Amino acid sequence: MDYLQLPENIIEHAKPGGQVLAESKQHRSSSDINPPQTASDNTCSITKDFSCIYSKDLLPALSGEDTTKSFFQELVNILLSYVCKSFRRSSKVLDFHHPHQLREGLEGFSLELPDQPENLEQLLVDCRDTLKYGVKTGHPRFFNQLSSGLDVIGLAGEWLTSTANTNMFTYEVSPVFILMEEILLKKMQEIVGWSEEEGDGVFCPGGTMSNLYSVLLARYHFFPEVKTKGMTALPRLILFTSAHSHYSVKKSAAVLGIGTMRGVNTLIMILVISLSLSLQGCVPFYVNATAGTTVYGAFDPLNAIADICESHGLWLHVDAAWGGGLLMSNLHRVKLQGIERAWSVTWNPHKMMGAPLQCSAILVKKRGLLKDCNQMCAEYLFQTDKHYDTSYDTGDKTIQCGRHVDVFKLWLMWKAKGSEGFESQVNKCLENAEHLFDKLKQRPDFELPEHSNVCFWYIPPSLRNMSPGPERNRRLHEVAPKIKAKMMEQGMAMIGYQPLGDKVNFFRCVFSNPATQTEDVDYLLEEIASLGHDICIRAETDL
Secondary structure, three states, rough: OEEEEOOOOOOOHHHHOOOEEEEOOOOOOOOOOOOOOHOOOOOOOOOOOOOOOOOOHHHOOOOEEEHHHHHHHHHHHHHHHHHHHHOOOOOOOOOOOOHHHHHEHHHOOOOOOOOOOOOOOHHHHHHHHHHHHOOOOOOOOEEOOOOOOOOOOHHHHHHHHOOOOOOOOOOOOOOHHHHHHHHHHHHHHHHHHOOOOOOOOOOEEEHHHHHHHHHHHHHHOOOHHHHHHHHHOOOOOEEEEOOOOOHHHHHHHHOOOOEEEEEEEHHHHHHHHHHHHOOOOEEEEEEEEEEEEOOOOOEEHHHHHHOOOOOOOOHHHHEOOOHHHHHOOOOOOHHHHOOOOOOOOEEEEOOOOOOOOOEEEEEEEOOOHHHHHHEEEEEOOOOOOOOHHHHHHHHHOOOOOOOOOOOOHHHHHHHHHHHHHHHHHHHHHHHHHHHHHHHHOOOOOOOOOOOOOOEEEEOHHHHHHOOOHHHHHHHHHHHHHHHHHHHHHHOEEEEEEEOOOOEEEEEEEEEOOOOOOOOHHHHHHHHHHHHHHHOOOOHHHHH
């Protein structure tokens, strides 16, 4: 009988986030799910002869307009073919090759850089091959990362952004995008729950940078002298984060020269350690709470943490890079209750909301703090005597000088979907998670997930009758990597795995792709069971 089972010792902190670990013991052939890929899927004809045409013949060359149009038409054909194939379940998620194979060249696809220019026909072939040997992250059966999916409107926005090719530091070179960023940030701050008089922010190159901003701002808020005098003028600073927070918080502490960081498992530890460290001359100043941990999808109790931060005068940051999308859902936003009490929030629309990479925002409650902390008044950019309102020259609020336009694709998606459309999309992701969980809860000790990550083990027949213990764990630890390797070689689906704490390697299924349906969830389980059924891990004494 096929069945799925949860380990009895589900770790306590996973419950708030709804992460579950399950053991799968079912198997079924996957050959009847997807038909084989046809040869035509790999072809991309080039209708115009570009073999004697080079980049110098394109605009801005004289008489280059028609040639440029033809080149772009061929390129768009390649891109459209790829987009359509990405949504086709009969196509592969990836055509896997080892690094040495790609470096050595495949079917004329060479990564080496030439001294002499190559013709446009070769460039078009290279574009096609680059997509061919990559991973279709928009495929309905790509479950590998928190960011997945291929939003067509978002893609159109990214194309337009690249065409505009401008910078987000001043209004004079980016007037429309600067205003779009202001409108988006105000909308996101409103959704978080801040008043109209509160709120500032900026779009950043990823959640790691957003989290870095939060630590940077907290330090400046309490110790503004650090900007001119450096860390030697400050006492020894301590920040807190949960043991399962994203590693970027630890990295931020290292980058900013703080070094010491305390990982805590319970709220009371913040109180006890904070008091102890204060008595030792250290200064706790910052607490990071996570709304949707990377692996378990767990949520820290934000209101309870906010109470502690307020009573001790600590900066509260909420890393909602993954879970922030749930704010769009009236049904699920309760999981972030208390986020309005945060001093800063990280929110990545390129995850649950499906915006193309990258799209991350740092939201800051105290208006003006970003500028005070980062402003350097570079006179070649931020002149004070310009003929327009220079408060829209937002570049001096950021660490960067040059900043990519990440706002237009999200703005365009919001126009296309409306807030209601994002709500439906987020709810669908959670429904898929619940569907997978329903498939897994055929045995006792299961709970419904409260976020969209579901984790589980597959148990091959060779391990099913083994008693729990170190030897069984050692063998089970090898199962997920072996199945993942087979899955990537076959290329029809993709899922991630990892160990955590005392838990050996388990699969983590992530739902953020609007194209994924329940049939894809069912296929994934069948594929894992089929690939793992015959796995036999030798006993340690046989090695």
